[in-house]
Amino acid sequence: MTGARWRSGARDAALLTPALAVLALLFGGAIVGVTRVSLIPLGQNASLDAWRDLFGDPLFGDAVVFTLRTALISTTLAALVALGLALAAQRRGTLVRSLLALPVPVPHLLVATVAVVWLAPGGLADRILGGLPVTLVRDSGGLGIVLVYVYKEAPFLLLLVLAALGRGHQESDEAAAALGVTPLQRLRWVTWPTVRSPLVVGSIVVFAFALGAFEVPLAVGPSYPPTIAEYARQATQGDLISGQSTAAATLLLSAAGSIALAALAVRAARDPQGG
Amino acid sequence: MAERLSRPAAGVLAALVAVPLLALVVRAFADEWRAPALVPQQFGLRGVEVAFSGSSGEAFGNSLVVALAAAALALLLAWPAARVLGERRLRHPAPVFLLLAMPLLVPSYAVGTGLTEWFIRLDLDGTLPALVAGHLTFVLPYVILVLLSGFGPRLTALEEVAQVNGLSPLRRMLWVTLPAAAPTVGAAALIGFLVSWSDYGTSLAVGGGRPMLPVVLLPFVGADPQVAATLALLFLAPAVAVLALAVRAGRMPL
Amino acid sequence: MNGYELDCRDLSVSPGGSPVLRELSLTISAGSRTALVGPSGAGKTTLLRAISGLAPIETGAILLGGEPIHHRAVHRRAIAVVFQEPRLLPHLDVQDNVALALRAAGVGRSERRRLAGAQLEEVGLGGRAKQRVQGLSGGEQQRVALARALCADPRLLLLDEPLAALDPNRRAALRRVIVELQQRRRLTTVIVTHDHSEAAELGQQIALMLEGRIVQHDEPRALFERPVSAAVARFFGVANLIPEGSDTLAIRPEHVRLSRDGGLRGTVVEAVYAGDHVRVAIDSDGRRLHAHVAPPDAPRAGEQVGVILPDEHLWRLPSGPSGEAAEVADG
Numbered sequence: 001m002t003g004a005r006w007r008s009g010a011r012d013a014a015l016l017t018p019a020l021a022v023l024a025l026l027f028g029g030a031i032v033g034v035t036r037v038s039l040i041p042l043g044q045n046a047s048l049d050a051w052r053d054l055f056g057d058p059l060f061g062d063a064v065v066f067t068l069r070t071a072l073i074s075t076t077l078a079a080l081v082a083l084g085l086a087l088a089a090q091r092r093g094t095l096v097r098s099l100l101a102l103p104v105p106v107p108h109l110l111v112a113t114v115a116v117v118w119l120a121p122g123g124l125a126d127r128i129l130g131g132l133p134v135t136l137v138r139d140s141g142g143l144g145i146v147l148v149y150v151y152k153e154a155p156f157l158l159l160l161v162l163a164a165l166g167r168g169h170q171e172s173d174e175a176a177a178a179l180g181v182t183p184l185q186r187l188r189w190v191t192w193p194t195v196r197s198p199l200v201v202g203s204i205v206v207f208a209f210a211l212g213a214f215e216v217p218l219a220v221g222p223s224y225p226p227t228i229a230e231y232a233r234q235a236t237q238g239d240l241i242s243g244q245s246t247a248a249a250t251l252l253l254s255a256a257g258s259i260a261l262a263a264l265a266v267r268a269a270r271d272p273q274g275g
Numbered sequence: 276m277a278e279r280l281s282r283p284a285a286g287v288l289a290a291l292v293a294v295p296l297l298a299l300v301v302r303a304f305a306d307e308w309r310a311p312a313l314v315p316q317q318f319g320l321r322g323v324e325v326a327f328s329g330s331s332g333e334a335f336g337n338s339l340v341v342a343l344a345a346a347a348l349a350l351l352l353a354w355p356a357a358r359v360l361g362e363r364r365l366r367h368p369a370p371v372f373l374l375l376a377m378p379l380l381v382p383s384y385a386v387g388t389g390l391t392e393w394f395i396r397l398d399l400d401g402t403l404p405a406l407v408a409g410h411l412t413f414v415l416p417y418v419i420l421v422l423l424s425g426f427g428p429r430l431t432a433l434e435e436v437a438q439v440n441g442l443s444p445l446r447r448m449l450w451v452t453l454p455a456a457a458p459t460v461g462a463a464a465l466i467g468f469l470v471s472w473s474d475y476g477t478s479l480a481v482g483g484g485r486p487m488l489p490v491v492l493l494p495f496v497g498a499d500p501q502v503a504a505t506l507a508l509l510f511l512a513p514a515v516a517v518l519a520l521a522v523r524a525g526r527m528p529l
Numbered sequence: 530m531n532g533y534e535l536d537c538r539d540l541s542v543s544p545g546g547s548p549v550l551r552e553l554s555l556t557i558s559a560g561s562r563t564a565l566v567g568p569s570g571a572g573k574t575t576l577l578r579a580i581s582g583l584a585p586i587e588t589g590a591i592l593l594g595g596e597p598i599h600h601r602a603v604h605r606r607a608i609a610v611v612f613q614e615p616r617l618l619p620h621l622d623v624q625d626n627v628a629l630a631l632r633a634a635g636v637g638r639s640e641r642r643r644l645a646g647a648q649l650e651e652v653g654l655g656g657r658a659k660q661r662v663q664g665l666s667g668g669e670q671q672r673v674a675l676a677r678a679l680c681a682d683p684r685l686l687l688l689d690e691p692l693a694a695l696d697p698n699r700r701a702a703l704r705r706v707i708v709e710l711q712q713r714r715r716l717t718t719v720i721v722t723h724d725h726s727e728a729a730e731l732g733q734q735i736a737l738m739l740e741g742r743i744v745q746h747d748e749p750r751a752l753f754e755r756p757v758s759a760a761v762a763r764f765f766g767v768a769n770l771i772p773e774g775s776d777t778l779a780i781r782p783e784h785v786r787l788s789r790d791g792g793l794r795g796t797v798v799e800a801v802y803a804g805d806h807v808r809v810a811i812d813s814d815g816r817r818l819h820a821h822v823a824p825p826d827a828p829r830a831g832e833q834v835g836v837i838l839p840d841e842h843l844w845r846l847p848s849g850p851s852g853e854a855a856e857v858a859d860g
Contacts, residue, residue, distance in 0.1 A: 030389030107473035212382020251385035
């Protein structure tokens with residue numbers, strides 16, 4: 001009898017509607033708004049000028065390369081650190097785990113501030129060590145940005161990985177070891193399949209954030225090249241009319257890029273051959 | 276057990292956490308601290324004065340109100356949705372999760388810029404409700420995702436017990452469902468608050484000049500480290516409160 | 530305390546789309562203790578959920594004490610359920626868990642704590658009233674769940690495999706508690722179990738459920754020694770089903786006697802030591818027969834023996850739709 005099932009399906013839809021409707025309205029509205037501004041500059045007719053200017057601007061190209069590079073390096077390092085810490089910490093008690101998870105509720109900008117106090121030229125580390133060998137803050141490579149992101153995101157990924165390892169992983173690992181499987185093999189055949197999915201999903205979120213955020217690079221990054229988001233913001237400070245459109249176009253591209261990259265990564269993660 | 280072995284490790288980690296924080300506190304109250312001295316030449320309250328002479332107090336208040344409102348609103352909207360999703364009642368959940376994921380992937384500055392378009396038209400640009408709406412775009416997905424882990428066969432089993440013990444639906448909600456789901460609701464509220472509190476991009480785009488704490492803090496980093504450190508401590512306050520609450524409730528997820 | 534009769538008429542229930550209960554009818558007399566048995570998947574839990582209201586019914590009716598209850602909400606049926614897992618509320622202590630139904634009924638705090646305390650005494654947990662539930666063992670938690678159900682003063686008590694999660698010693702103890710409490714209150718009780726010997730001990734009557742229907746409902750002896758069909762016979766361990774003409778004769782392995790000479794000749798195919806008896810399988814005239822023999826008298830594999838089937842223990846299966854007369858059970 002489908003009557004009862006149809007009714008409960010309708011009830012579920014009603015329960016979901018408030019949240020989903022609000023979300024669709026806000027997010028959809030944002031995307032539509034950004035698209036609109038990029039195509040219709042203030043008080044003018046629709047045109048693709050903003051987009052053409054964007055692709056023609058070498059600064060934009062530099063920004064994209066720079067942002068992609070820092071995001072990729074940060075995410076990869078954070079994932080590796082998280083994996084390593086998880087394996088080291090899985091036997092430890094709650095105290096160690098809690099301490100490792102400490103940076104998670106701390107805002108990014110705060111970490112950046114602390115990084116500047118400590119790691120900038122003239123900062124505390126510089127004074128204690130009598131000179132830093134490498135410029136860590138405001139360096140042209142964006143090393144400061146990477147450090148801050150890794151410090152913030154590795155604990156977040158660590159939580160995800162530890163949750164996935166749970167209680168069962170240690171037992172499976174020991175069973176495999178007793179069968180003569182080497183540590184490296186165990187890493188590939190026992191550990192990786194367990195953590196792969198949450199680590200990949202978490203890394204996607206981290207990568208997307210690094211791609212679009214700009215407070216950390218503004219605080220500890222070089223002034224040139226800007227990140228994609230900073231490029232958009234600078235555009236709004238320029239020409240009052242076309243600037244908005246350029247900014248909007250940049251942001252729309254950035255948003256689409258994040259989603260596309262995420263979709264690709266999910267597809268790659270599902271592929272049994274991939275990693 | 277393993278706890279004893281990890282004391283030195285815990286000690287090192289605790290130091291790694293406490294020392295930078297200590298430096299921040301010292302920096303905030305150091306009127307003069309020229310290199311290469313390891314101790315400030317002069318302590319003082321200049322940082323506090325400058326920080327609060329501007330709009331920082333207002334910024335703190337704005338950020339707090341927006342974060343609390345966004346988290347509360349998100350919880351209300353998320354509760355029914357999280358029930359359905361957590362109990363796996365959907366035949367095809369993928370599109371729903373896609374809708375939840377997209378605001379988290381897209382830069383918050385993009386979301387803010389897009390929404391500002393409409394807020395300007397509605398004459399809401401720069402108002403607190405507009406900021407709450409803007410923040411809600413990504414706070415709501417986070418809250419739903421965390422909240423749904425609290426629902427499922429375990430909670431349903433307890434609710435069935437309540438039913439067969441003669442509890443009416445209202446009593447079930449008050450005496451069984453809410454207390455049993457409380458830890459997860461708490462975690463979801465905390466995360467919703469923190470995500471909004473820390474946000475820069477949407478606050479910048481939608482704020483339209485209304486001061487929000489991260490936006491006020493950023494220019495001082497690098498320009499005036501003392502004021503930056505002062506504001507950073509202010510910025511840190513809720514995070515510390517959150518941690519204290521979580522540790523006390525034994526809620527650290529591991 | 531007067532008991533209430535449970536009458537299920539033509540119940541059809543299809544949780545999740547596929548039919549599980551097919552026009553099932555079952556009457557449990559007031560104040561009696563019935564064990565509901567059947568293989569996994571037969572629908573026992575579904576029946577309990579339907580009676581308590583946790584699963585909606587499609588057709589049929591449920592009457593308790595003559596009153597129809599199948600339209601009532603779960604919390605208005607005056608039926609208490611003890612589930613397979615204790616399902617204690619983690620944020621309440623033991624006595625507040627036990628007193629839950631009283632609180633719902635509006636009983637004052639001191640009164641309901643007094644009643645809860647008394648109930649805990651009855652299940653052997655007096656003095657544990659203020660403990661947190663997390664510290665209790667599995668068996669203790671089930672007793673608290675039982676106390677909670679009784680405290681609700683229900684008209685019908687349903688227990689869904691309450692002993693399944695316990696080890697054998699605890700199981701025996703809890704069985705005794707259940708039987709004693711039920712006898713003292715004369716509360717109409719249905720206990721689901723998949724273990725047929727436990728059913729014999731727990732139930733004044735046994736109802737066997739196969740594929741969504743009640744197949745036989747009688748005193749335990751009847752199901753063990755006078756099954757109505759080959760399927761029932763098999764479930765209760767009547768391993769010998771011998772076709773005779775158009776009928777089938779059934780006899781339990783415990784009642785089969787082996788001798789040196791006389792009886793049906795056969796060869797011992799297998800003799801497995803099972804602690805308190807030896808399971809012997811004999812090939813006789815192309816037919817497989819089973820006997821449970823005391824270890825000292827047991828033959829060994831390969832020996833020639835004579836099989837005697839005493840008349841007083843032979844049972845003729847009723848032929849007809851449930852008779853399945855031509856089926857022979859094989860080991």
